[in-house]
Amino acid sequence: MANRKTVSVEKLLTNEKVLRATDSVNPELLDRRSYQPPICEVFKNPYTALEDDDGYRFVIDHEARKKLPHIIRNQVQAVVPVKSPDEAFTSTYSRPRNIGIVFSGGPAPGGHNVIAGIYDAAKKVNPATCVYGFLVGPDGIIENESIELNDELVDKYRNLGGFTMIKTGRTKIDSKQKMALSKETCKQLKLDALVIVGGDDSNTNAAFLAEEMIGMGVQVIGVPKTIDGDIQVRDADGRVLCAVSFGFHTAARAFALSVSNLCTDSSSDVKYWHICKVMGRVASHLALEVALQAHPNLTLIGEDLADYIDTRRLEKAQKKGSTDYNSYGITLRHLSRVICNGIVRRAAVGKNYGVIVIPEGVLEFINEIQVFIIKLNTIIAEYNQTHDTDFHSDFPLLEDKLEYLRRLARRSREDAAFTTWNTRDDELFNDIPAFFQEGLLMERDSHGNFQFSQVETDKVLMGLVKDYLDILYEEGSYKIGIDRAYFAKTLKKEGLDPERFGRCLFKNYPNGEFLIIKPVIISVKTLKQELVKAGILTEDQNIPAPVQKIFNKSIPKLKTQTHFFGYDGRGSDPTRFDCIYTYNLGLTVFSLIANGVTGQMAAIKNLEKEFSKWEPIGIPIAPLMHLEERKGRLELVLEKSLVDVASASFRIVQSLREKWLAAVPGDDDYRRPGPIRFTGKSVEERPITLVLNAIEVDPETA
Ligand code: FBP
Numbered sequence: 001m002a003n004r005k006t007v008s009v010e011k012l013l014t015n016e017k018v019l020r021a022t023d024s025v026n027p028e029l030l031d032r033r034s035y036q037p038p039i040c041e042v043f044k045n046p047y048t049a050l051e052d053d054d055g056y057r058f059v060i061d062h063e064a065r066k067k068l069p070h071i072i073r074n075q076v077q078a079v080v081p082v083k084s085p086d087e088a089f090t091s092t093y094s095r096p097r098n099i100g101i102v103f104s105g106g107p108a109p110g111g112h113n114v115i116a117g118i119y120d121a122a123k124k125v126n127p128a129t130c131v132y133g134f135l136v137g138p139d140g141i142i143e144n145e146s147i148e149l150n151d152e153l154v155d156k157y158r159n160l161g162g163f164t165m166i167k168t169g170r171t172k173i174d175s176k177q178k179m180a181l182s183k184e185t186c187k188q189l190k191l192d193a194l195v196i197v198g199g200d201d202s203n204t205n206a207a208f209l210a211e212e213m214i215g216m217g218v219q220v221i222g223v224p225k226t227i228d229g230d231i232q233v234r235d236a237d238g239r240v241l242c243a244v245s246f247g248f249h250t251a252a253r254a255f256a257l258s259v260s261n262l263c264t265d266s267s268s269d270v271k272y273w274h275i276c277k278v279m280g281r282v283a284s285h286l287a288l289e290v291a292l293q294a295h296p297n298l299t300l301i302g303e304d305l306a307d308y309i310d311t312r313r314l315e316k317a318q319k320k321g322s323t324d325y326n327s328y329g330i331t332l333r334h335l336s337r338v339i340c341n342g343i344v345r346r347a348a349v350g351k352n353y354g355v356i357v358i359p360e361g362v363l364e365f366i367n368e369i370q371v372f373i374i375k376l377n378t379i380i381a382e383y384n385q386t387h388d389t390d391f392h393s394d395f396p397l398l399e400d401k402l403e404y405l406r407r408l409a410r411r412s413r414e415d416a417a418f419t420t421w422n423t424r425d426d427e428l429f430n431d432i433p434a435f436f437q438e439g440l441l442m443e444r445d446s447h448g449n450f451q452f453s454q455v456e457t458d459k460v461l462m463g464l465v466k467d468y469l470d471i472l473y474e475e476g477s478y479k480i481g482i483d484r485a486y487f488a489k490t491l492k493k494e495g496l497d498p499e500r501f502g503r504c505l506f507k508n509y510p511n512g513e514f515l516i517i518k519p520v521i522i523s524v525k526t527l528k529q530e531l532v533k534a535g536i537l538t539e540d541q542n543i544p545a546p547v548q549k550i551f552n553k554s555i556p557k558l559k560t561q562t563h564f565f566g567y568d569g570r571g572s573d574p575t576r577f578d579c580i581y582t583y584n585l586g587l588t589v590f591s592l593i594a595n596g597v598t599g600q601m602a603a604i605k606n607l608e609k610e611f612s613k614w615e616p617i618g619i620p621i622a623p624l625m626h627l628e629e630r631k632g633r634l635e636l637v638l639e640k641s642l643v644d645v646a647s648a649s650f651r652i653v654q655s656l657r658e659k660w661l662a663a664v665p666g667d668d669d670y671r672r673p674g675p676i677r678f679t680g681k682s683v684e685e686r687p688i689t690l691v692l693n694a695i696e697v698d699p700e701t702a
Contacts, residue, residue, distance in 0.1 A: 032678065033156070035579065038580060042615075054075055058623035059236045067211070067636060070214045093594045102198075103163040103225075105199045107163040107168055111197055114586045118590050132189060137169020138169060141185050142181045144185040159573070159574065161572050182209065194221075198224075201638075204638050228282070241605060243694075247574075251572065256290045257674065259290055260672050270351070275356050275462055278565045282364050283302070289688060298657075301359065302362045313327040330367065332369065336465045340469055352556055375420060376441060398438050405421055405425075408426075473555075476522050484513055496547070500536060531547070576677075588602040588618070591616065592618045603616075608690045625638055
């Protein structure tokens with residue numbers, strides 16, 4: 001130490017090794033930027049055309065027919081090669097164009113490759129084509145804030161996560177004024193096509209923009225994106241057109257790695273239950289995929305909970321000749337019992353640790369909470385409409401909001417026609433903790449959606465879990481099982497007879513591999529009483545130290561660590577699957593543009609199959625729309641796809657639940673998905689849920 005020469009920081013900063021080690025451009029980044037995703041066979045042709053595929057059937061909503069007359073008759077279109085194009089075709093296909101691209105909604109890994117695919121295809125066909133990126137989401141269209149993309153910019157972000165290149169935002173183009181400004185921007189930039197990369201709400205927007213701009217000759221093409229995996233498109237006969245949105249695979253793999261690491265840590269220091277909330281605003285697709293990837297001990301799936309029937313309650317009512325409708329659907333309290341059951345059963349075999357995965361949107365599936373969310377959505381939306389102000393600015397504090405709700409409850413007592421918020425609602429709402437009330441009253445996003453990511457769902461649930469575990473402990477049914485060999489060794493070491501003490505202390509002695517202290521023994525006092533009753537101790541004798549030690553070990557202390565996996569995985573660099581998928585989506589978008597269609601969504605069919613079977617298609621957006629309640633009003637939107645509890649992937653997870661809970665002596669069944677790999681032998685091909693669901697549809701893929 002004494003001889004170490006200190007080099008000045010100035011000098012260090014010019015050192016070759018220091019420069020290399022601290023450069024933000026590292027080998028991994030260079031590998032990613034230089035990776036060229038394979039392209040679908042059809043794109044190896046210089047020209048592609050579209051063929052209507054009228055084999056798909058859609059049940060068209062009356063309102064969609066009325067509001068989107070110009071695009072409602074669009075068909076599914078297959079992208080096909082053009083072997084010998086005539087001149088008219090090539091000149092239309094290759095004419096110089098102005099194309100604008102916007103990201104809308106939350107980032108999803110792979111977005112940059114959609115841009116790269118569009119850019120490469122467009123420039124290859126005609127280098128004079130200009131591709132613009134609208135900045136910070138739809139606001140960029142409304143305010144005409146855009147940049148022209150060039151090689152340098154596109155190359156910088158190839159195969160990289162995030163939407164960093166042009167950023168994103170959640171503004172909805174939902175007013176006449178915003179629509180007029182958007183049209184003006186398209187006019188000023190002389191746009192031929194506008195590409196909207198977004199979720200269900202953004203593709204809904206794309207359909208309306210397509211309808212509005214048809215007269216201006218601006219084509220509007222959507223690209224389904226969301227890590228939530230809830231844009232899955234099927235026709236009316238259940239035939240899959242888009243099995244999964246891009247970004248889902250990457251986010252699920254990133255979450256699964258973190259969950260898997262926690263499984264490893266938790267089964268090493270054996271003292272924590274890790275409570276992992278994973279993103280997915282409503283649907284539990286991400287949680288289901290994480291379950292398959294990492295095998296945590298307990299994974300809640302919202303859609304499964306919604307199907308819950310309290311048979312005991314139902315039967316009780318049936319005996320009285322009535323039907324108790326409250327028996328259908330799960331309550332928060334019951335859900336907390338499901339979690340407790342897992343914790344108690346693992347404790348009984350000495351496992352006072354584990355990992356639980358809770359989907360971010362689970363509250364949406366819990367009866368009483370869903371009612372609150374819907375009612376409060378309506379109240380906030382109605383307030384904003386009536387007063388033309390903002391509920392949250394007018395009532396900044398929780399107390400102000402609660403007072404407003406109390407006023408509504410009073411109104412319901414005076415006016416029988418007003419049923420939105422009654423006295424019972426108000427009483428129930430006042431029973432829940434303040435932090436949760438704040439969560440439920442929080443500002444909705446610009447689409448009127450409840451922001452589940454902002455609510456501490458895990459805290460709400462685990463609060464109930466802890467309360468119920470305390471009750472179970474008092475009842476004597478929540479104990480840590482003691483390894484029989486350890487018990488015998490501990491007692492023998494101090495010259496005590498394990499047989500004699502064992503029969504007195506444990507309810508399952510000598511048969512259990514893990515011994516459970518008798519329910520009556522819940523304190524040092526009750527322990528002593530049992531020993532005295534069995535004639536092992538007299539009143540004035542102390543409990544022997546080894547027995548005290550065993551008793552202490554049997555007392556469960558629930559220590560939890562909570563985690564939220566969302567923004568981290570959403571920002572991850574894409575898996576190879578998402579890189580390839582999105583680049584080909586970009587190529588599909590260009591084909592749709594070059595062939596002059598509008599109101600279509602770019603997609604790839606057969607994602608569940610090997611790459612050579614992938615088929616680029618255009619999906620008509622308008623026929624997919626239906627009416628849904630948003631901001632207290634019925635609006636035309638794209639339907640979100642929830643986890644299908646009859647699907648193979650869900651049923652497989654359901655039947656492996658016991659195995660993964662591992663409430664038996666021995667090892668847990670954790671799976672190590674490993675980090676997101678980009679190259680190499682072990683690169684995963686596609687989401688596990690996709691693979692499993694496809695087996696049933698097409699046994700050939702099995
Ligand atoms: P998109 O539907 O826009 O893709 O966003 C999904 C999501 O990541 C959800 O999983 C999450 O609930 C939400 O965005 C978070 O929203 P925000 O980024 O506004 O906090």
